[in-house]
Amino acid sequence: MAASKDVKTTESTGVQQPETDMALRPRVDIFEDAEGITLVADMPGVSREGLDLQVDKDSLTIEGEARIEMPEGMEALYADVRSTRYRRSFALSGELAVDQIDASLKDGVLSVHIPKRAEVKPRRVEVRVA
Amino acid sequence: MFVNLSNFEDGLFDEFRRMQDEMGGLFGRGSWPAGIRAVSRGTYPPINIGSTPEQVHVYLFAAGLDPKSLDISIQQNLLTVAGERKAPVSEGADYYRKERYDGDFRRLITLPEDVDPDQVEAQYRDGVLQIHIRRQEASRPRQIEVR
Numbered sequence: 001m002a003a004s005k006d007v008k009t010t011e012s013t014g015v016q017q018p019e020t021d022m023a024l025r026p027r028v029d030i031f032e033d034a035e036g037i038t039l040v041a042d043m044p045g046v047s048r049e050g051l052d053l054q055v056d057k058d059s060l061t062i063e064g065e066a067r068i069e070m071p072e073g074m075e076a077l078y079a080d081v082r083s084t085r086y087r088r089s090f091a092l093s094g095e096l097a098v099d100q101i102d103a104s105l106k107d108g109v110l111s112v113h114i115p116k117r118a119e120v121k122p123r124r125v126e127v128r129v130a
Numbered sequence: 131m132f133v134n135l136s137n138f139e140d141g142l143f144d145e146f147r148r149m150q151d152e153m154g155g156l157f158g159r160g161s162w163p164a165g166i167r168a169v170s171r172g173t174y175p176p177i178n179i180g181s182t183p184e185q186v187h188v189y190l191f192a193a194g195l196d197p198k199s200l201d202i203s204i205q206q207n208l209l210t211v212a213g214e215r216k217a218p219v220s221e222g223a224d225y226y227r228k229e230r231y232d233g234d235f236r237r238l239i240t241l242p243e244d245v246d247p248d249q250v251e252a253q254y255r256d257g258v259l260q261i262h263i264r265r266q267e268a269s270r271p272r273q274i275e276v277r
Binding site: 038040045070076078081107 | 176186191223224256
């Protein structure tokens with residue numbers, strides 16, 4: 001799980017308290033076929049406004065901020081999920097056409113498709129018999 | 131429309147973590163009995179449960195659900211949520227990672243005893259199933275005036 005810790009000084013007591021700012025690592029399915037690579041990630045609670053995708057030729061980073069309406073002053077009784085941020089990065093390889101990346105989000109499921117560059121798609125080789 | 135979740139992150143879980151630390155100190159590591167219906171962490175889908183004086187709120191983190199496949203029922207204070215979360219496999223593709231849950235699930239959740247099973251509402255949005263249960267009138271805290 002990706003984690004970054006910020007240290008915050010509280011003004012009243014002058015005591016430093018570590019403020020954990022851990023992001024959840026969303027579960028993904030990744031598959032490849034002749035066309036390209038597809039990544040599907042679970043990010044429940046994330047809508048379009050909270051989603052952030054960053055891609056360059058070397059890497060893809062998916063980040064999401066879950067926004068769930070909750071009543072004021074609610075007391076926690078049980079929590080499997082202890083963060084509202086999702087973050088995960090992937091290294092990409094050169095044969096992917098990142099400029100043609102396509103992404104969609106529905107019910108918290110993010111689907112990202114990156115096609116392969118045309119010249120690298122597998123081609124059948126015809127063998128001519130002399 | 132969307133409430134800022136700074137409350138959620140700072141207040142809600144800090145308190146839970148503090149509770150856990152205190153419990154850990156009192157009972158030692160992992161030696162106190164879990165609820166008889168408690169499942170191990172990692173059971174799908176993950177859930178959070180919170181309460182206010184008026185209601186109990188259950189959140190199930192299940193992206194990509196078909197709400198019609200859900201079967202939610204309550205008997206006194208035992209809430210059962212069953213359903214199916216499909217993660218279809220693409221034929222002929224090479225899979226590098228397959229981490230997402232694919233299949234049926236069923237979670238039984240024991241709620242505080244003062245919930246009213248006749249007043250349950252559920253909604254599914256952005257991959258989170260929210261179930262709200264009102265608490266019974268008689269058990270809500272009442273202010274007592276001193277004359």
